[in-house]
Amino acid sequence: MPVRKKRSEEYIKFLGTAGARFVMINQLRASGGLWISAAGKNIIVDPGPGSIVRCSSSRPKLDPTKLDAIILTHKHLDHSGDINVMIEAMTEGGFKKRGIVFTPQDALEEGPVILQYLRTFPEQIVLLKEKTEYRLGDLVFQSSIKHIHPVETYGIKFDINGTSIGLLSDTRYFPELEEFYKTDILIISVVFNEPHPGIDHLCLADAERIITQVRPHKAILTHFGMRMLQVKPHIQAELLSQHSGVDVVAAYDGMTVGL
Numbered sequence: 001m002p003v004r005k006k007r008s009e010e011y012i013k014f015l016g017t018a019g020a021r022f023v024m025i026n027q028l029r030a031s032g033g034l035w036i037s038a039a040g041k042n043i044i045v046d047p048g049p050g051s052i053v054r055c056s057s058s059r060p061k062l063d064p065t066k067l068d069a070i071i072l073t074h075k076h077l078d079h080s081g082d083i084n085v086m087i088e089a090m091t092e093g094g095f096k097k098r099g100i101v102f103t104p105q106d107a108l109e110e111g112p113v114i115l116q117y118l119r120t121f122p123e124q125i126v127l128l129k130e131k132t133e134y135r136l137g138d139l140v141f142q143s144s145i146k147h148i149h150p151v152e153t154y155g156i157k158f159d160i161n162g163t164s165i166g167l168l169s170d171t172r173y174f175p176e177l178e179e180f181y182k183t184d185i186l187i188i189s190v191v192f193n194e195p196h197p198g199i200d201h202l203c204l205a206d207a208e209r210i211i212t213q214v215r216p217h218k219a220i221l222t223h224f225g226m227r228m229l230q231v232k233p234h235i236q237a238e239l240l241s242q243h244s245g246v247d248v249v250a251a252y253d254g255m256t257v258g259l
């Protein structure tokens with residue numbers, strides 16, 4: 001799949017590639033999540049802090065009032081910071097009951113991140129559960145097994161025009177990941193360059209293990225922590241390509257992948 005600068009009809013746009021609190025706080029990379037346009041639907045995944053700003057500063061502009069769905073992989077702030085403003089946008093301030101919010105249950109309970117008064121605005125709030133198929137018009141996606149992360153977390157897998165696309169969200173490594181994320185395009189959250197035992201995030205060695213097992217057509221690294229930025233993600237991606245024989249690239253803010 002070509003990585004294009006120009007927007008095509010069906011695409012994934014990275015509104016952010018920040019992956020840890022200091023990268024987010026300092027906005028060394030943006031934290032706006034992923035915008036997906038496919039099968040006539042517009043979806044935002046994990047609208048973190050600044051997502052709304054990234055939509056309006058995008059060229060061409062992305063219009064959040066045209067969203068059909070918001071998917072939250074988990075409630076951590078770098079993923080959910082702008083979810084409430086996105087719900088307002090999708091429903092035009094609550095005046096149009098429209099759109100679906102897909103979210104783990106714990107984002108609504110115990111320290112909820114979705115404001116109570118907004119919950120009646122969308123057409124539906126659908127709970128993400130393990131290994132479940134969801135439908136948004138013609139667009140089908142599946143949730144992963146539960147990730148190993150401090151809060152309820154799922155990755156997702158889309159099928160768009162016969163191409164499978166995996167979004168591997170925050171998790172500690174475990175071998176079952178490789179089974180679910182057997183996809184053509186695999187987007188992987190790689191926070192660390194070196195292993196950090198005891199912290200539930202992937203490092204480069206985990207990413208290499210997954211990529212070598214899955215062998216996607218293209219792997220895209222994203223969600224970078226401070227140390228990852230210091231060792232330059234594009235250089236690490238190049239090294240990973242050489243080791244694995246798989247086309248591996250590092251995402252950058254504003255990167256668009258045509259589908």
Ligand SMILES: [Zn+2]
Pocket residue numbers: 019020076078079170223
């Ligand atoms: Zn995160």
Ligand SMILES: [Zn+2]
Pocket residue numbers: 074076149170
């Ligand atoms: Zn997280």
